[in-house]
Amino acid sequence: MSFAPTIVHTAAAATTGGIDPLTIGLVVLLAVMVIFMFRNSRKRKRDAEQLQNKFVPGAEIMTQHGIYGTLISVDDEKNEAIIETTPGTRLRVHRQTISRVIDPVEADEAVIDEPSGTQLEAGTHELNQDHAMPAGDPQYGERVGDAIVEKPKRAPRKKAAE
Numbered sequence: 001m002s003f004a005p006t007i008v009h010t011a012a013a014a015t016t017g018g019i020d021p022l023t024i025g026l027v028v029l030l031a032v033m034v035i036f037m038f039r040n041s042r043k044r045k046r047d048a049e050q051l052q053n054k055f056v057p058g059a060e061i062m063t064q065h066g067i068y069g070t071l072i073s074v075d076d077e078k079n080e081a082i083i084e085t086t087p088g089t090r091l092r093v094h095r096q097t098i099s100r101v102i103d104p105v106e107a108d109e110a111v112i113d114e115p116s117g118t119q120l121e122a123g124t125h126e127l128n129q130d131h132a133m134p135a136g137d138p139q140y141g142e143r144v145g146d147a148i149v150e151k152p153k154r155a156p157r158k159k160a161a162e
Contacts, residue, residue: 054101055081064099067091071098 059071061083069083072090079095 051098051101055098060102060104061098062100062102063093063097065097068102 055071055074057071057073060068061071062068063083067083067085069085069091072082072084074081074095076095081093081095081098083091083093083098085091
């Protein structure tokens with residue numbers, strides 16, 4: 001008999017006066033999640049504002065679907081943008097499908113070094129003008145030999161019975 005009141009008494013004391021470490025951990029975890037959510041929200045808002053500042057007619061853009069084009073016009077009222085993908089081809093898309101504005105980057109000209117070695121020294125081999133390969137070598141996919149192979153002929157189709 002004395003055992004049951006003791007259990008009830010200790011359980012009541014633990015819930016009223018003690019702080020559970022699991023509760024503290026959950027509250028800290030919730031606070032960290034809220035902080036990261038606000039931080040991420042501000043970052044996305046800042047990126048969206050920067051993208052909107054770059055929306056000027058004539059800018060090179062890319063949509064979320066991977067379509068590249070030139071921005072022709074933006075209608076804020078209808079949330080539409082007109083993109084010209086190729087000369088004469090214009091697409092009307094929702095404004096939010098434009099994922100980024102492409103910054104013009106000038107490509108460096110690649111410097112091609114001539115191969116050094118004994119195989120292609122001047123005057124030793126005649127080069128094929130199409131692919132800069134030695135003229136006697138077969139090209140990739142080229143058949144070697146005198147045998148001429150014809151394509152097999154298809155069997156005539158049978159007409160469907162009416």
